[in-house]
Amino acid sequence: MTTTAFSAGSLQTSGLQTIGVLGAGTMGHGIAQVFAQSGLTVQLVDNQQAQLDTAVKAVDRSLAKFVEKGKLASDQHTASLARLHTNTDIEVFAGCDLVVEAITENEAVKIDLFRKLDALCPAETLFASNTSAISLTRMAAATSRPDRFMGMHFMNPVPLMQLVELIRALQTSDATFNAIKTLSEQLGKTPIEVRDAPGFVSNRILMPMINEAIFTLYEGVAEAEAIDSVMTLGMNHPMGPLKLADMIGLDTCLFIMKVLYDGFKDPKYRPCPLLVQMVDAGYTGRKSGRGFYNYD
Structure with missing residues (x-):
């Protein structure tokens, strides 16, 4: 595993190479696609194998459309799919540098999962939530790494929409924010910083x-x-x-x-x-x- 090294005020963003995505619904598989399409290894996890199978087919179709429009080479289509791995077991997140959660909008369920991830993942692993409204500050407080926790709110459809709303929890460190901002730019997105408040800006x-x-x-x-x-x-x-x-x-x-x-x-x-x-x-x-x- 490539680790993400923290110091008092800096983060080695080059370490963010293996990305976990939790939830294979519309948002989850879209997020997984943009990471894989950008050259990153992706572990997409969902507790339903059928959902994962549907997600891979959806990503394949989406990439094919980019090829048809001349925005992606056919070999890039193949390579992107090869970088996308699926699993029904969250244990694979132990090897990830960043885990992005994209499950149902239920605060209790999200917090329960983040507590499990907190116990599973190395201390260096960053956590992000794609929540569209829930308090990042409360979710961060449920983990032992609140400074490494923030919101990464993608817009639907993820492969096409430019914006990523980056939400700082009250505890989010500058190092974490800067790493996620840099990563968002590497995805070809435009990251916009907002603070944690109901509904954020969008x-x-x-x-x-x-x-x-x-x-x-x-x-x-x-x-x-x-x-x-x-x-x-x-x-x-x-x-x-x-x-x-x-x-x-x-x-x-x-x-x-x-x-x-x-x-x-x-x-x-x-x-x-x-x-x-x-x-x-x-x-x-x-x-x-x-x-x-x-x-x-």
């Missing part, structure tokens, strides 16, 4: 807009297609807020709104009752086949 701005679009539908001001068309044609958004909510997942949108509401205790973050009802009904967007639009 979702603190985006989710209230989506919630307001849902209120506009709920109150009968306009139909879903009309609301989305106003935002795409009039505001030059690439996708309307309701269609975007379906892509993100309405359950995820509701979760983030609850984080904002609980974190700030401000009624402007109250989730729209229609959003709550749709999640209760199981209409969570594209992944369920039905949200504000039907995807059958």
